[in-house]
Amino acid sequence: MKLWKTILAAAALALAAGTSAMAARTDLVIGITLEPPHLDPTAGAAAAIDEVLYANVFEGLTRIGPNGEVLPDLAESWSISDDGKVYIFKLHTGVKFHDGTDFNADDVKFSLDRARAENSVNAQKGLFAAIDKVEVVDPATVKVTLKNPQGSFLYNMGWGDAVIVAPETADTNKEKPVGTGPFKFQNWAKGSSITLVKSDNYWGAPVFLDKAEFRIIPDAAAAVPALLSGDVQAFPFFDPDSVAQVKDDPRFKVVIGSTEGETILSINNKKPPFDKLQVRQAISFALDRKAIIDGASAGLGVPIGSHMSPASKAYVDLTGLYPHNVEKAKELLKEAGLENGFKATLKLPPPSYARLGGEIIASELREIGVDLEIIPVEWAQWLDQVFTKKDYDLTIVSHTEPNDIDIYSRKDYYFNYDNPAFDKIIEELNLTSDEAKRTTLLGEAQKVLADDAVVGFLYELPKVGVWDAKLQGLWENAPIQANDLTKVKWTD
Amino acid sequence: MTAYLLKRLAIAVVTLVLASMVVFAVLEIIPGDPARLMLGLNASADQIELLRNQMGLNAPVVLRYLHWAGGLLSLDFGRSYTYSVPVIDLVRERLVVSLPLALMALALSTIIAIPVGLFSASRHGRAGDTIAMGAAQLGVAVPNFWFALMLIYLFAVWLRLVPGGGFPGWSAGVLPALKSLLLPAVALALPQAAILARVTRSALIEVLNEDYIRTARAKGLPYRLVLWRHALRNAMIPVVTILGLQFAFLLAGTIIIENVFYLPGLGRLVFQAINQRDLIVVESVVMLLVAAVIVVNFIVDLSYAVVDPRLRGR
Numbered sequence: 001m002k003l004w005k006t007i008l009a010a011a012a013l014a015l016a017a018g019t020s021a022m023a024a025r026t027d028l029v030i031g032i033t034l035e036p037p038h039l040d041p042t043a044g045a046a047a048a049i050d051e052v053l054y055a056n057v058f059e060g061l062t063r064i065g066p067n068g069e070v071l072p073d074l075a076e077s078w079s080i081s082d083d084g085k086v087y088i089f090k091l092h093t094g095v096k097f098h099d100g101t102d103f104n105a106d107d108v109k110f111s112l113d114r115a116r117a118e119n120s121v122n123a124q125k126g127l128f129a130a131i132d133k134v135e136v137v138d139p140a141t142v143k144v145t146l147k148n149p150q151g152s153f154l155y156n157m158g159w160g161d162a163v164i165v166a167p168e169t170a171d172t173n174k175e176k177p178v179g180t181g182p183f184k185f186q187n188w189a190k191g192s193s194i195t196l197v198k199s200d201n202y203w204g205a206p207v208f209l210d211k212a213e214f215r216i217i218p219d220a221a222a223a224v225p226a227l228l229s230g231d232v233q234a235f236p237f238f239d240p241d242s243v244a245q246v247k248d249d250p251r252f253k254v255v256i257g258s259t260e261g262e263t264i265l266s267i268n269n270k271k272p273p274f275d276k277l278q279v280r281q282a283i284s285f286a287l288d289r290k291a292i293i294d295g296a297s298a299g300l301g302v303p304i305g306s307h308m309s310p311a312s313k314a315y316v317d318l319t320g321l322y323p324h325n326v327e328k329a330k331e332l333l334k335e336a337g338l339e340n341g342f343k344a345t346l347k348l349p350p351p352s353y354a355r356l357g358g359e360i361i362a363s364e365l366r367e368i369g370v371d372l373e374i375i376p377v378e379w380a381q382w383l384d385q386v387f388t389k390k391d392y393d394l395t396i397v398s399h400t401e402p403n404d405i406d407i408y409s410r411k412d413y414y415f416n417y418d419n420p421a422f423d424k425i426i427e428e429l430n431l432t433s434d435e436a437k438r439t440t441l442l443g444e445a446q447k448v449l450a451d452d453a454v455v456g457f458l459y460e461l462p463k464v465g466v467w468d469a470k471l472q473g474l475w476e477n478a479p480i481q482a483n484d485l486t487k488v489k490w491t492d
Numbered sequence: 493m494t495a496y497l498l499k500r501l502a503i504a505v506v507t508l509v510l511a512s513m514v515v516f517a518v519l520e521i522i523p524g525d526p527a528r529l530m531l532g533l534n535a536s537a538d539q540i541e542l543l544r545n546q547m548g549l550n551a552p553v554v555l556r557y558l559h560w561a562g563g564l565l566s567l568d569f570g571r572s573y574t575y576s577v578p579v580i581d582l583v584r585e586r587l588v589v590s591l592p593l594a595l596m597a598l599a600l601s602t603i604i605a606i607p608v609g610l611f612s613a614s615r616h617g618r619a620g621d622t623i624a625m626g627a628a629q630l631g632v633a634v635p636n637f638w639f640a641l642m643l644i645y646l647f648a649v650w651l652r653l654v655p656g657g658g659f660p661g662w663s664a665g666v667l668p669a670l671k672s673l674l675l676p677a678v679a680l681a682l683p684q685a686a687i688l689a690r691v692t693r694s695a696l697i698e699v700l701n702e703d704y705i706r707t708a709r710a711k712g713l714p715y716r717l718v719l720w721r722h723a724l725r726n727a728m729i730p731v732v733t734i735l736g737l738q739f740a741f742l743l744a745g746t747i748i749i750e751n752v753f754y755l756p757g758l759g760r761l762v763f764q765a766i767n768q769r770d771l772i773v774v775e776s777v778v779m780l781l782v783a784a785v786i787v788v789n790f791i792v793d794l795s796y797a798v799v800d801p802r803l804r805g806r
Contacts, residue, residue, distance in 0.1 A: 045532020218760075383529060
């Protein structure tokens with residue numbers, strides 16, 4: 001057996017040496033855990049759609065960069081009127097869709113009007129709510145008029161749901177996506193893989209890869225051997241619990257970055273006894289974030305004290321407001337008249353952060369006399385019972401949408417939280433485009449949420465990427481859920 | 493024989509109709525809305541209503557059942573909610589993986605199990621029997637996903653003889669496709685072979701105690717001939733029954749193995765469809781499987797007649 005292995009290893013080495021002597025590789029196989037239901041980013045909320053297509057196949061007026069910044073994309077520049085209501089976008093010229101048709105201002109008007117139309121099923125229709133009208137000034141200029149100034153408008157236009165599509169192909173993008181990006185769609189073997197190839201007539205900086213295959217590997221236990229055998233060269237979103245198996249292997253790089261996923265213990269704020277501030281504060285005091293992070297995210301998450309990513313410029317560190325303090329928590333429960341504790345349910349969706357975190361939280365709350373019944377649910381049930389019908393006491397979920405602190409001001413949202421003072425801050429924020437002022441307002445909003453202990457703020461979901469050490473240019477952080485391949489290349 | 497066949501056929505039709513009702517009703521009851529799942533957390537109630545209308549989910553239940561069942565009769569399985577392509581296309585794409593995999597696993601398990609069963613039965617109670625059945629016991633007890641992972645580490649990661657998972661498609665050539673199905677087929681076949689070997693052994697032992705075996709031996713036939721011609725044939729009925737059941741299981745009950753090897757098979761299609769509440773896919777695939785089980789059972793019934801000439805007269 002030993003001899004066999006030596007012979008085989010020698011053969012493999014010879015083969016490897018033969019290939020590395022040639023030019024750098026231009027193909028890449030990327031592992032993803034979830035298969036997109038279809039390939040149209042403007043018609044579904046599934047993150048897996050953007051993970052394959054964003055920035056690679058489809059482009060928007062603006063785009064989100066590796067650190068969450070807004071960058072020009074199909075719009076090379078723009079100007080904003082003094083009242084903040086009129087945006088004039090100057091478009092790149094000479095841009096072609098993958099089917100050979102020209103891109104111009106008409107496509108922009110078509111895409112934006114389609115997304116905000118009455119019968120639109122765009123999953124993020126709210127992004128376009130402020131738009132009053134879209135006008136074509138000339139083939140390379142678009143004028144967008146807003147109903148009211150909107151501070152986040154340029155950011156909104158960088159979402160995957162706001163990419164520009166062509167009228168001729170908009171209806172068939174689900175199966176055969178046609179965009180303006182540096183890669184064009186080649187093949188989708190359902191259940192197996194999606195292949196993109198370099199587009200020859202790309203308008204921007206040429207990409208390094210000729211071919212990129214996204215291979216669907218749902219099982220974390222299968223991901224490790226797929227990497228080790230070389231079948232797959234990159235897992236941009238890797239299971240934190242499996243990192244130990246590849247961490248010390250020099251062939252791979254393990255990159256820990258940040259996401260926009262605030263992982264929280266959601267509380268039904270209208271359901272007694274959670275309608276009492278003391279009870280919610282008691283829960284916050286009872287939570288030991290370090291233990292939860294160690295147990296549910298392999299120690300990689302960053303603790304949060306309110307609903308904001310620590311990577312954000314507007315982040316305020318409020319983790320000190322409710323340090324782990326069982327005595328204090330018991331005192332608060334006593335004040336609320338619940339010194340004997342109470343029973344409640346904790347509904348847990350499938351991700352391991354929820355299932356593992358739930359067990360730890362249940363044991364932590366038992367220390368202050370809160371007896372939790374754990375109910376595991378599937379996503380479909382979670383959406384139905386918890387999110388839509390609000391039939392729950394506590395649940396754990398990661399809110400992965402970027403800059404989504406406004407969800408706490410939404411009417412009828414599943415937190416059942418209602419605070420006019422908070423709503424006023426968000427209202428003002430929506431009308432403000434001045435960066436400094438926005439940061440101040442965001443800071444205030446974070447403080448209000450923390451003071452009210454609306455939910456139990458746990459940690460920011462880490463982004464764990466593992467890829468071949470010779471690979472460069474993949475995103476370290478995940479300001480949005482995307483696998484931007486435009487800068488990715490092999491080095492020797 | 494004809495009356496027997498007609499009766500079997502009538503039972504099959506009634507089973508299909510009842511199964512369609514049960515399947516539809518059960519999936520109607522489970523909570524979850526495919527439209528909400530597609531649009532995610534930020535969608536408004538109006539939008540979800542709009543998509544439900546587009547998907548045809550707002551029609552009355554009875555009407556939807558009749559529409560679906562009527563479609564099945566004309567072999568129209570409807571359109572997937574999430575993929576928005578005909579269900580039949582999805583099934584066809586998956587069957588080209590699942591069917592060869594199931595057949596390979598079945599062939600492997602038979603090739604391993606029958607000789608082992610024969611060997612054990614003919615050495616009943618001796619050391620060879622104990623060792624073989626001990627191994628079979630182990631084969632039943634080892635979880636197949638763990639066994640699959642061990643196979644991957646040995647043959648894909650360490651020796652690099654076969655890919656560690658995935659399916660290149662038949663378009664990549666027959667050999668690479670078969671190669672990628674080899675490890676999953678072995679992982680599936682081993683526990684099945686273990687069960688089958690035990691069944692073969694016990695059926696054979698029972699038959700070997702029959703009087704006619706003693707008679708055959710007494711008239712001077714060599715032991716080997718008695719074993720193969722007289723005993724094995726008579727022991728085949730339970731073996732064939734188990735084989736039929738195993739085939740139905742292998743066709744769609746392989747979700748775990750399909751996940752470990754990330755194969756785009758039928759089991760994973762159903763699993764994914766359940767998670768996304770793509771009810772029409774679940775309903776149609778389950779009905780197809782019900783039909784497959786019925787057909788396989790029918791073939792098993794027929795094969796009894798081949799194995800046992802006495803049944804032919806009925």
